[in-house]
Amino acid sequence: MRKNHRINITADIVILLCSIILCGVARFSPYRSAWPAAILAVFVLCAALAAADLIYQMRRKKAQEDVQSSEERFGAREQGIGRLILLDEQDKPVKSWDMAGRISIVIGRAGGEEDVDVDLEDCAFSGFVDFQHAVLNFCLEQWYVEDLGSQNGVKIRKAEDGECYRVIGRPCRVEAGDILYIANTRLLLS
Known part of the structure; x- marks a missing residue:
């Protein structure tokens, strides 16, 4: 994917430079017929399209890098859920629990009859x-x-759509990036 991105950017730069050079040649051509004006318009259009696509490619790359850095910070989705992270009000991790190798994890408060x-x-x-x-x-x-x-219930903010859902009556599937709301406490699945 990175190689294709480089090829697209290189092609856009080559098209842009060639269009600019040909615009200059067509503009300063000694022939003053209708053809150089039409050719000049085509080259200007090609240069504008190449510049727009180049800007789009750069913004897309920046957005992909932002997504990648957030996945690295909170854990990549493709690797599945491996940690449960307690978040504070500024979305900073406070505490975490390892989920690797577990099949059941009870969430609650110590002090009751059963362990959590x-x-x-x-x-x-x-x-x-x-x-x-x-x-x-x-x-x-x-x-x-x-x-x-x-x-006080359980809610889930799904990473895929950003919507918050209440868990009622039956289990709800969760994925990496989802946030559990246990009462008002937020736990990130990473």
């Missing part, structure tokens, strides 16, 4: 988190989140 794998006791909104609030289960090569009958 992800303890949110130290979070700012821990009072809104039930002792066993939600569970992440790994099944058929996918992770699913399920609300364990919590008082």
Whole structure:
């Protein structure tokens, strides 16, 4: 893909330079008939199109680099989910839990009758988190989140569309980049 991008940019630069040179030749040609004006217009159009495509290619490359850097920061989607990251109000990681090799992870607060794998006791909104609030289960090569009958519910902000969905009644599939809202606490799946 990178090679094709370089080829496109090189081709745009060559077309742009050739069009500019031919514009100069057509403009300063000693022949003053209708053909040089028409040829000049075609070369100007080619130069404008090449310049527009070059700008588009550069912006597209910048956007792809931005996406790549955010995936490197939060974990690439193609590698699947490997970590659960607690985020603060500025989207900075506060704490993380390794999910590799696990098939079930209970999210909640310590202090109840049962143990939890992800303890949110130290979070700012821990009072809104039930002792066993939600569970992440790994099944058929996918992770699913399920609300364990919590008082304040579970929501998911999907990475693919940016929409927020409430988890009600049945497990919901999650992917890398999704954000879980356990009450008001945010957990990034990475």
